[in-house]
Structure formats: structure tokens, C-alpha cells
Amino acid sequence: xxxxxxxxxxxxxxxxxxxxDLRSYCRALLPTxxxxxxxxxxxxxxxxxxxxxxxxxxxxxxxxxxxxRFESLKxxxxxxxxxxxxxxxxxxxxxxxxxxxxEDELMQEREALKGCLGKLNGTQRELVLTxxxxxxxxxxxxxxxxxxxxxxxxxxxxxxxxxTQCVESQLAGAKLQExxx
Amino acid sequence: xxxxxxxxLIAQYQTGQISDGDFAALETALRESQEARxxxxxxxxxxxxxxxxxxxxxxxxVDDAGDSAKIISPIFRPMxxxxxxxxxxxxxxxxxxxxxxxxxxxxLVSAENAAWESSLPxxxxxxxxxxxxxxxxxxxxxxxxxxxxxxxxxPAKLMLKGPMRAKLVAGAAMxxxxxxxxxxxxxxxxxxAVDFGxxxxxxVDGANRQSVFEVIEGEIGVHHSASGxxxxxxxxxxxxxxxxxxxxxxxxxxxxxxxxRPQEVLRIGTGGRATSIIPNNKREKFxxxxxxxxxxxxxxxxxxxSLMSFDVSAVDLKAVESVRLRLNLxxxxxxxxxxxxxxxxxxxxxxxxxxxxxxxxxxxxxEAPRPEDGISLGSFEIPRSQERGAFTLQTPELHQFxxxxxxxxxxxxxxxxxxxxxxxxxxxxHMFAADSHAEAVGPMLEFLxxxx
Numbered sequence: 139x140x141x142x143x144x145x146x147x148x149x150x151x152x153x154x155x156x157x158x159d160l161r162s163y164c165r166a167l168l169p170t171x172x173x174x175x176x177x178x179x180x181x182x183x184x185x186x187x188x189x190x191x192x193x194x195x196x197x198x199x200x201x202x203x204x205x206x207r208f209e210s211l212k213x214x215x216x217x218x219x220x221x222x223x224x225x226x227x228x229x230x231x232x233x234x235x236x237x238x239x240x241e242d243e244l245m246q247e248r249e250a251l252k253g254c255l256g257k258l259n260g261t262q263r264e265l266v267l268t269x270x271x272x273x274x275x276x277x278x279x280x281x282x283x284x285x286x287x288x289x290x291x292x293x294x295x296x297x298x299x300x301x302t303q304c305v306e307s308q309l310a311g312a313k314l315q316e317x318x319x
Numbered sequence: 320x321x322x323x324x325x326x327x328l329i330a331q332y333q334t335g336q337i338s339d340g341d342f343a344a345l346e347t348a349l350r351e352s353q354e355a356r357x358x359x360x361x362x363x364x365x366x367x368x369x370x371x372x373x374x375x376x377x378x379x380x381v382d383d384a385g386d387s388a389k390i391i392s393p394i395f396r397p398m399x400x401x402x403x404x405x406x407x408x409x410x411x412x413x414x415x416x417x418x419x420x421x422x423x424x425x426x427l428v429s430a431e432n433a434a435w436e437s438s439l440p441x442x443x444x445x446x447x448x449x450x451x452x453x454x455x456x457x458x459x460x461x462x463x464x465x466x467x468x469x470x471x472x473x474p475a476k477l478m479l480k481g482p483m484r485a486k487l488v489a490g491a492a493m494x495x496x497x498x499x500x501x502x503x504x505x506x507x508x509x510x511x512a513v514d515f516g517x518x519x520x521x522x523v524d525g526a527n528r529q530s531v532f533e534v535i536e537g538e539i540g541v542h543h544s545a546s547g548x549x550x551x552x553x554x555x556x557x558x559x560x561x562x563x564x565x566x567x568x569x570x571x572x573x574x575x576x577x578x579x580r581p582q583e584v585l586r587i588g589t590g591g592r593a594t595s596i597i598p599n600n601k602r603e604k605f606x607x608x609x610x611x612x613x614x615x616x617x618x619x620x621x622x623x624x625s626l627m628s629f630d631v632s633a634v635d636l637k638a639v640e641s642v643r644l645r646l647n648l649x650x651x652x653x654x655x656x657x658x659x660x661x662x663x664x665x666x667x668x669x670x671x672x673x674x675x676x677x678x679x680x681x682x683x684x685x686e687a688p689r690p691e692d693g694i695s696l697g698s699f700e701i702p703r704s705q706e707r708g709a710f711t712l713q714t715p716e717l718h719q720f721x722x723x724x725x726x727x728x729x730x731x732x733x734x735x736x737x738x739x740x741x742x743x744x745x746x747x748x749h750m751f752a753a754d755s756h757a758e759a760v761g762p763m764l765e766f767l768x769x770x771x
Contacts, residue, residue: 158371162366166359222342225346231350231356232356235360237353249654255369257607259757261757295334298365299330302326302329305365
């Protein structure tokens with residue numbers, strides 16, 4: 139399969155560079171991480187297959203977002219109706235992703251979050267990360283710590299809210315400084 | 320809807336906790352305002368980065384289900400349709416570049432008549448990630464990546480939390496900690512022990528809700544969760560019982576009978592007197608109290624240095640054979656390692672002039688001593704790829720410096736000598752544990768005394 143190698147390398151190079159951006163984009167379109175993972179799997183296979191259609195590597199992210207949007211749309215049809223899912227109009231508005239920040243701004247945003255995470259103490263930081271540690275991680279933590287699942291989620295929600303506000307204010311501060319200098 | 324509620328609503332939506340009414344409010348806001356949509360996208364990026372953070376970290380601070388094996392990168396499975404060779408190459412590169420597979424933190428070394436009930440593999444030689452091990456019968460030995468070795472006796476339940484941390488939920492265990500793993504923390508439901516080298520045993524008595532820590536050899540610190548109280552147990556036979564309400568230390572040792580003793584090490588910490596400094600003096604924004612940060616930039620504008628104070632007046636330095644400074648590197652929360660040279664060099668300077676050593680914890684950059692005013696005590700190196708580990712500086716200069724200045728408080732300054740690669744984006748700040756760090760012990764001077 140030596141003829142596959144150039145496209146394989148090319149795919150990896152461009153895909154890995156954009157994977158985080160694509161995951162975040164996909165997250166905005168779907169209600170859960172499970173759904174995001176499934177769609178990202180499907181979408182990455184499609185990207186691999188259709189890579190020949192991509193003329194310029196610099197257009198990969200835009201091209202890949204179209205594929206992610208389409209696969210997300212397909213996935214939406216399979217979701218149960220009782221789940222909280224945005225209407226088609228809101229889905230399209232979010233998929234349009236207007237005002238998407240440029241690479242510099244994204245970098246600042248990532249740094250701001252790192253700084254904000256650093257301000258949490260160890261227990262808070264770990265609590266915020268717990269929902270990502272697999273099914274039932276929050277429930278297990280509740281059991282171990284003798285608190286209710288509900289109260290833990292409330293706490294996690296408040297910490298996430300705090301992180302968002304912290305990132306916002308850091309970025310606003312950075313903008314202000316740029317304006318002054 | 321006012322935008323102030325948006326972050327809260329998005330947080331509830333993303334964790335699956337939103338009520339029907341709030342969901343409708345969120346949907347309306349997103350429909351009507353581009354500003355709201357931009358914030359929503361931002362929070363999705365934050366969500367994504369937090370998830371990445373969770374995949375890459377050990378999660379040492381508290382318990383969890385430990386089934387992080389379920390968060391294997393989603394890309395692995397769809398590649399099944401590829402040719403086998405291509406898929407292997409792809410998987411290998413992805414594993415390498417993403418590092419999103421659960422980190423191996425220990426190896427199951429041996430099992431003697433052991434029956435396990437576990438989400439982790441239980442064959443001897445198995446590589447273990449975060450998670451619970453339940454041992455029904457027999458004895459199992461686990462070696463952590465840090466070098467610490469734990470012998471578990473059934474019936475027991477152990478949670479592997481990281482290369483330097485585990486929690487014994489039930490049962491008995493013996494822990495042996497080599498120098499590389501000094502600072503290993505073993506938690507129990509009632510408290511935790513920090514191992515300062517060598518060997519101790521612990522027994523978690525679920526029925527009486529207490530745990531007993533006993534030193535076999537060496538030294539441990541035992542902490543009581545409820546009160547925050549702690550004791551240091553030094554030498555064979557010292558033990559402490561920690562229950563929900565109390566921490567009680569015993570000494571059942573017969574020191575006269577001891578025939579063999581290991582070389583004695585005397586350790587002195589900073590007692591909280593350690594801090595970092597930054598030229599713009601914005602501590603709140605850029606410095607964390609639980610780490611000692613060091614960084615060097617070509618402009619000097621974003622440099623960070625760390626100061627540590629030690630009182631060695633109680634040490635008989637004439638009797639000391641050698642001395643070393645021990646620092647525990649912890650994962651950095653700022654900057655990119657790829658923006659650093661492959662090898663980073665750190666230097667330590669010593670100060671004794673009272674004008675230089677009476678700095679305050681919240682000291683400003685310009686008030687702090689400068690390397691050029693101090694005595695150079697040596698340097699050590701850390702590869703940029705290394706995230707954690709213990710580093711020691713043991714030089715004749717350090718020994719000489721302490722000997723000459725034992726009577727007065729001394730200050731050591733840690734700086735990074737190698738700068739970051741300039742350009743867009745910040746280089747990584749190296750961080751070493753301060754005394755208040757949750758996982759690792761703070762800086763220590765270790766004095767090796769001759770065998771008695």
C-alpha cells in the first residue's frame with residue numbers, strides 16, 4: 139500500500155492540526171460529547187476518503203467544517219425527541235459560526251483558560267474535570283464523598299460559569315492593554 | 320434575556336443539567352443574538368480544552384470512577400476499514416501525537432494466589448491506568464512509574480490515581496518508596512501519608528472507620544483530613560491511627576535494639592517561606608501560590624524567578640557528609656513546551672546578606688535579590704518533554720555555602736538560564752511544588768549524616 143502513504147501523511151498532518159478546532163465546532167452543534175465523538179469518527183472517515191477533492195491545505199478547516207456540519211445534521215435525526223436539542227434554525231445559525239476568532243485570538247483564549255484553571259485549587263480543578271472522566275465519574279465521586287450527585291453538578295456548573303467569566307475578563311483585559319500600548 | 324445569565328445556562332446545558340424553561344431561554348438567546356452565539360462557541364472551545372486537559376492529566380486531587388479507558392480518542396475505531404498496515408501506521412502516529420490514551424501509571428508486577436475484581440487488566444505484567452483494583456484473595460504487587468512499590472493484601476480496594484498517588488479504600492498494604500518517588504502520597508478514607516523515603520505499612524479498618532500507618536523504615540508524614548492536623552513519624556515502629564475524629568501517634572519502637580540503620584537523612588523545608596516573582600508584579604494574575612515558577616524570556620519582561628528561605632541553624636553542619644537541594648517538578652499550567660529548547664538549564668544562587676534575605680512572601684521584583692548579587696551554587700538540567708519528577712542539586716559550592724552561613728537564615732534563588740524560543744505564543748513556565756502544593760512536597764534541603 140505504498141501509494142497510500144503520501145495521502146495518509148497529508149491527511150494526518152492537516153487533520154491533527156485542525157482536530158481541536160473541529161471538535162469544538164462539532165460540540166457547538168450537538169448536545170453531548172458522545173454524539174460529538176460519533177460524528178467526529180464518521181466525519182474523519184469522510185475527510186480521509188474525499189481528501190483528493192481538497193485543492194489547498196490551507197482550506198482544510200473550512201472544508202472539514204462543511205463535512206462536520208453535514209454529519210451532525212445526519213446525526214440529529216437519530217436523536218430521541220425528548221433530548222434538549224436546538225431547533226433547525228438555531229443549528230444553522232451556530233453552524234455558520236460567524237465571527238470565528240483568528241489563530242492569534244484562539245491562542246490567547248487557550249492561554250487565558252490555562253491561567254484561569256491555574257487559579258482554581260486542586261480540588262476545584264479536579265471537580266471541573268470529573269465529568270470528562272467517563273460515565274458515572276460524577277456519581278462515583280458523589281458516592282465516595284458522601285455528597286449528592288445533584289449538588290456536585292451544581293458546583294461543577296458554577297465552576298464552569300466562573301471559568302467562562304474569568305476567560306472573558308482576561309481577554310477583555312488583554313484587549314484593553316493592546317489598545318493602550 | 321440578559322447576557323449575564325448566559326454562562327450559567329450554557330454550563331447547565333453542557334453538563335446535561337438544564338431545565339426545560341432554561342433551555343428555551345438559551346435557545347431564544349442564541350436565535351436572537353450573534354454575541355450570544357459567539358460566547359456559545361467560545362464556551363464550546365473551553366469545553367473542548369477542558370476535556371483535553373482531563374485526558375492528559377492524572378486527576379490526582381479527588382476520587383473518580385477511574386474508567387478513563389472509555390475516553391480513548393474517537394478516531395481509532397473508524398480506521399478499521401483501512402488496510403491493516405496503513406491503520407497500524409496511523410494508529411501509531413495518532414497515539415504519539417495526541418497522547419489522549421489513558422496514561423499508564425503503574426505495572427502489576429506479580430500476583431500470589433490473587434483473585435481480582437477490576438476494570439483494569441489483572442495479568443502480571445499488565446500496564447495499569449487510573450482506576451480501581453479490587454483484590455478478593457491473595458497478594459498483589461504494583462509498581463508505580465515513579466518507582467514506588469505497593470504490596471496489597473486481600474481483601475482490599477485500591478484506587479490508582481497517578482504515578483505519585485494512590486488511595487487505599489479498604490484493606491492492608493505495604494509501600495516501599497525509593498528516592499525517585501519521595502513525596503509519594505497514599506490516601507485512606509480518613510487521611511493520607513506522604514512518604515519521605517523507604518517503607519511503611521497501612522491498614523484501613525472499614526468497620527471502625529480508622530486507618531493505621533506504621534513506619535517500617537524511614538520517615539512519613541501523616542495528615543488528618545478532618546482537622547488538617549499532621550505528624551511526622553521517623554523510624555521503625557512509629558505509628559499513627561487516624562480516625563474520622565482524631566489523629567493519634569504512637570511509638571512502639573525499641574531503638575536500643577536496632578542493629579542496622581540506614582544512613583540518616585535530615586530534611587529541612589522552607590516552612591512556607593518560598594515564593595515566585597515577576598517583573599510586572601501582577602501576582603494575582605500570573606503567579607500561583609502552590610508552585611515556584613521559573614521562566615526566562617529574551618526581553619526579560621516575562622521572566623519569573625523563585626525564592627526559598629531555609630533555616631539550617633539547628634543542623635550540625637560539621638557532622639554532615641553531604642547536602643543537596645531537592646525540588647519536585649510538577650506539570651506546568653502555562654505556556655508551550657515546544658517553545659523551549661530541548662534541554663533547559665536551571666541555576667541556583669545563594670544569599671546571606673540580611674538586606675537580601677528578609678524579602679516578603681508577596682515581594683516585588685525590584686525588592687527581591689538579584690542573581691548577580693548572590694553566590695552561584697550550581698545548575699541542573701531538565702528536558703522540555705519532562706513534566707514531573709524530583710531534581711536535586713548536590714554541589715561542593717552548596718555544601719560550602721551552607722557550612723559558611725549556617726547561623727543565619729539563608730535564601731536560595733532558582734532561575735532558568737535558558738530562554739524560550741521567541742515568537743508568537745508563550746514558552747512553558749517551569750513549575751516546582753511549593754509547600755502548599757496538593758500533590759508533591761515543596762523544596763527541601765537534605766543533609767546526609769554519617770551512619771551511627
